[in-house]
Amino acid sequence: xxxxxxxxxxxxxxxxxxxxxxxxxxxxxxxxxxxxxxxxxxxxxxxxxxxxxxxxxxxxxxxxxxxxxxxxxxxxxxxxxxxxxxxxxxxxxxxxxxxxxxxxxxxxxxxxxxxxxxxxxxxxxxxxxxxxxxxxxxxxxxxxxxxxxxxxxxxxxxxxxxxxxxxxxxxxxxxxxxxxxxxxxxxxxxxxxxxxxxxxxxxxxxxxxxxxxxxxxxxxxxxxxxxxxxxxxxxxxxxxxxxxxxxxxxxxxxxxxxxxxxxxxxxxxxxxxxxxxxxxxxxxxxxxxxxxxxxxxxxxxxxxxxxxxxxxxxxxxxxxxxxxxxxxxxxxxxxxxxxxxxxxxxxxxxxxxxxxxxxxxxxxxxxxxxxxxxxxxxxxxxxxxxxxxxxxxxxxxxxxxxxxxxxxxxxxxxxxxxxxxxxxxxxxxxxxxxxxxxxxxxxxxxxxxxxxxxxxxxxxxxxxxxxxxxxxxxxxxxxxxxxxxxxxxxxxxxxxxxxxxxxxxxxxxxxxxxxxxxxxxxxxxxxxxxxxxxxxxxxxxxxxxxxxxxxxxxxxxxxxxxxxxxxxxxxxxxxxxxxxxxxxxxxxxxxxxxxxxxxxxxxxxx
Amino acid sequence: xxxxxxxxxxxxxxxxxxxxxxxxxxxxxxxxxxxxxxxxxxxxxxxxxxxxxxxxxxxxxxxxxxxxxxxxxxxxxxxxxxxxxxxxxxxxxxxxxxxxxxxxxxxxxxxxxxxxxxxxxxxxxxxxxxxxxxxxxxxxxxxxxxxxxxxxxxxxxxxxxxxxxxxxxxxxxxxxxxxxxxxxxxxxxxxxxxxxx
Ligand code: SF4
Ligand code: SF4
Numbered sequence: 069x070x071x072x073x074x075x076x077x078x079x080x081x082x083x084x085x086x087x088x089x090x091x092x093x094x095x096x097x098x099x100x101x102x103x104x105x106x107x108x109x110x111x112x113x114x115x116x117x118x119x120x121x122x123x124x125x126x127x128x129x130x131x132x133x134x135x136x137x138x139x140x141x142x143x144x145x146x147x148x149x150x151x152x153x154x155x156x157x158x159x160x161x162x163x164x165x166x167x168x169x170x171x172x173x174x175x176x177x178x179x180x181x182x183x184x185x186x187x188x189x190x191x192x193x194x195x196x197x198x199x200x201x202x203x204x205x206x207x208x209x210x211x212x213x214x215x216x217x218x219x220x221x222x223x224x225x226x227x228x229x230x231x232x233x234x235x236x237x238x239x240x241x242x243x244x245x246x247x248x249x250x251x252x253x254x255x256x257x258x259x260x261x262x263x264x265x266x267x268x269x270x271x272x273x274x275x276x277x278x279x280x281x282x283x284x285x286x287x288x289x290x291x292x293x294x295x296x297x298x299x300x301x302x303x304x305x306x307x308x309x310x311x312x313x314x315x316x317x318x319x320x321x322x323x324x325x326x327x328x329x330x331x332x333x334x335x336x337x338x339x340x341x342x343x344x345x346x347x348x349x350x351x352x353x354x355x356x357x358x359x360x361x362x363x364x365x366x367x368x369x370x371x372x373x374x375x376x377x378x379x380x381x382x383x384x385x386x387x388x389x390x391x392x393x394x395x396x397x398x399x400x401x402x403x404x405x406x407x408x409x410x411x412x413x414x415x416x417x418x419x420x421x422x423x424x425x426x427x428x429x430x431x432x433x434x435x436x437x438x439x440x441x442x443x444x445x446x447x448x449x450x451x452x453x454x455x456x457x458x459x460x461x462x463x464x465x466x467x468x469x470x471x472x473x474x475x476x477x478x479x480x481x482x483x484x485x486x487x488x489x490x491x492x493x494x495x496x497x498x499x500x501x502x503x504x505x506x507x508x509x510x511x512x513x514x515x516x517x518x519x520x521x522x523x524x525x526x527x528x529x530x531x532x533x534x535x536x537x538x539x540x541x542x543x544x545x546x547x548x549x550x551x552x553x554x555x556x557x558x559x560x561x562x563x564x565x566x567x568x569x570x571x572x573x574x575x576x577x578x579x580x581x582x583x584x585x586x587x588x589x590x591x592x593x594x595x596x597x598x599x600x601x602x603x604x605x606x607x608x609x610x611x612x613x614x615x616x617x618x619x620x621x622x623x624x625x626x627x628x629x630x631x632x633x634x635x636x637x638x639x640x641x642x643x644x645x646x647x648x649x650x651x652x653x654x655x656x657x658x659x660x661x662x663x664x665x666x667x668x669x670x671x672x673x674x
Numbered sequence: 675x676x677x678x679x680x681x682x683x684x685x686x687x688x689x690x691x692x693x694x695x696x697x698x699x700x701x702x703x704x705x706x707x708x709x710x711x712x713x714x715x716x717x718x719x720x721x722x723x724x725x726x727x728x729x730x731x732x733x734x735x736x737x738x739x740x741x742x743x744x745x746x747x748x749x750x751x752x753x754x755x756x757x758x759x760x761x762x763x764x765x766x767x768x769x770x771x772x773x774x775x776x777x778x779x780x781x782x783x784x785x786x787x788x789x790x791x792x793x794x795x796x797x798x799x800x801x802x803x804x805x806x807x808x809x810x811x812x813x814x815x816x817x818x819x820x821x822x823x824x825x826x827x828x829x830x831x832x833x834x835x836x837x838x839x840x841x842x843x844x845x846x847x848x849x850x851x852x853x854x855x856x857x858x859x860x861x862x863x864x865x866x867x868x869x870x871x
């Protein structure tokens with residue numbers, strides 16, 4: 069049956085058809101939907117793992133027991149999983165093992181831009197790269213065959229425009245792998261990577277790679293040569309191939325389905341068949357460098373095509389039309405300059421518990437070491453209450469390290485803030501370090517009961533598994549105490565006064581402390597009834613009182629806006645305008661109410 | 675319009691929560707059903723937090739790139755005025771434009787720092803003359819009882835550009851994609867929209 073599927077959905081379908089029995093992932097855009105989709109298949113055990121390193125380790129263990137296993141993550145997730153990743157190429161697999169890594173060129177929702185193709189040669193793990201949803205499914209399936217046949221994990225690389233594009237997919241049936249399940253102690257030299265065993269494995273690895281290279285040349289069905297007009301030949305892969313094919317369909321192509329090892333003979337043949345070769349690839353000059361190192365003359369590549377951000381048909385045309393067709397690029401007419409239009413950045417939801425908490429931090433003037441999650445939106449003005457943010461878990465270590473430099477002078481000035489899911493992902497280690505090495509920083513855990521930013525995924529702290537079954541719940545207070553934090557406080561962030569008081573006390577303490585928010589579920593987490601705790605469904609402006617001081621605009625609630633209109637309050641204060649609350653958007657969280665000094669925000673009616 | 679040899683490019687834009695993605699899913703269902711190859715690209719991520727949402731939708735005999743080339747959109751289907759303006763340069767000179775007459779204030783406007791651009795309709799008419807349809811989708815949807823259906827009103831209006839596709843194909847797609855309790859409302863919204871153009 070033909071169906072339009074998202075790339076991620078097609079990878080999930082491919083995993084199911086390939087007979088996968090275990091899937092592990094930590095959510096991260098643009099990869100999150102893969103495991104969410106796989107969890108819909110009854111035959112596959114799935115989990116949200118606490119982080120990507122754990123996901124890879126669990127999936128690898130499953131593979132050693134003979135099950136086909138898949139682990140999925142975004143590009144930065146593979147950095148977290150790098151440790152097991154760099155050694156499983158040595159141990160190899162038993163059941164097929166595929167790691168999906170989804171890049172985000174252009175940083176639609178990521179802290180950096182990485183070209184994950186660099187992991188393939190570095191980790192000595194073959195990588196394949198689909199271009200559209202049909203290929204997502206087909207490549208996932210063949211990845212498992214490659215994995216079992218060559219006794220290696222396989223990387224499947226996607227990116228935003230593959231994972232989050234929809235195209236037509238022909239579905240197939242599920243077929244289980246013939247690999248028998250079970251563990252065998254006789255396999256010890258294969259799976260214990262102590263030097264005695266890993267040194268010979270190191271040598272064997274090169275042999276494996278040579279075999280994979282031969283396979284890439286002769287058998288892998290998705291390295292495809294299309295010889296049309298031979299005056300120019302493009303070498304490309306993934307979605308870059310699709311863009312190029314769209315812009316210059318009449319020329320010749322070598323589409324590489326396998327990123328590494330490269331099909332050397334095929335490349336040699338291509339160079340013989342076409343006159344001039346242009347390498348089109350997104351981000352780093354990966355193919356270009358390899359192909360040049362083979363001794364070929366690449367006519368054009370990164371000299372003309374940007375090595376940063378996303379490519380698109382337009383960018384490819386703009387970069388190459390001159391050399392390919394000898395004419396100048398003529399940009400379309402600019403009718404409106406987009407840079408002159410007000411931007412529409414994302415914002416914390418109306419009622420989000422992060423808003424009052426960050427407002428409190430701002431009022432206290434703290435230097436905030438932030439982290440990765442919805443709360444990173446608090447960096448935007450007017451809230452502007454986050455000052456450093458690197459990667460998951462980094463805020464805690466950062467705050468602690470900064471305190472070591474500032475000494476007593478830093479007391480009362482620094483804190484670390486991160487979400488519940490992020491804390492479980494990689495916050496416990498640095499918190500342990502803070503206490504153990506006598507840091508004084510305060511760690512604020514924003515517990516909103518879910519992984520919010522990536523679209524509501526469960527964690528060990530939510531009480532449910534990925535399939536919605538009830539599960540054990542992490543007790544944050546106990547964890548924090550167990551690593552040695554003596555001063556642990558709980559706050560209701562919706563009470564701004566009280567929250568500020570608690571934070572002030574803790575950041576001034578010359579000892580590590582932790583603050584955990586309570587009663588603060590994500591607005592989108594329906595089962596927690598986030599609106600239930602608010603006294604009134606909506607608030608409104610009492611125009612007899614509003615002086616137009618704009619203080620309530622500082623919280624940046626999407627429901628609150630400014631309306632210019634000269635007028636005066638009942639007691640005669642002349643104002644330039646008032647604020648307005650959009651009742652379709654207000655949820656009644658009372659944050660603006662606490663900020664207003666003139667009691668001008670009052671309960672309203674929906 | 676649906677000449678088999680060429681690819682048709684439809685650029686959709688709106689604000690998170692307006693149903694841009696549902697509209698593009700309806701298109702996918704309809705044009706796949708009509709025997710075309712379809713591709714569709716959207717950036718997920720922070721859309722739910724009030725950011726802008728765009729979808730590139732392409733159909734034809736064979737579609738390679740999921741992204742539309744800059745300046746090559748045959749249609750701009752936009753659910754909000756400012757989000758229409760933001761992508762005006764994507765439309766080719768003879769392109770057709772359908773806009774929902776709704777203004778959702780972006781933060782800088784809410785904060786009183788800048789004004790919401792006031793001449794969007796005029797600019798579109800200046801450049802695209804009679805190929806611009808500005809529709810009060812949420813008013814029509816509100817009368818039907820649910821302003822959420824504005825996206826389907828616009829989809830209904832848009833459907834007129836493809837006379838070769840039977841009306842039921844559109845309403846069938848709506849049925850496939852929406853829960854039963856919303857079928858009647860959205861079918862009505864579709865028909866109301868279809869009357870407009
Ligand atoms: S999704 Fe949840 S955590 Fe994120 S901004 Fe909205 S309410 Fe806050
Ligand atoms: S009560 Fe105030 S801060 Fe809370 S959602 Fe309504 S307008 Fe926004």
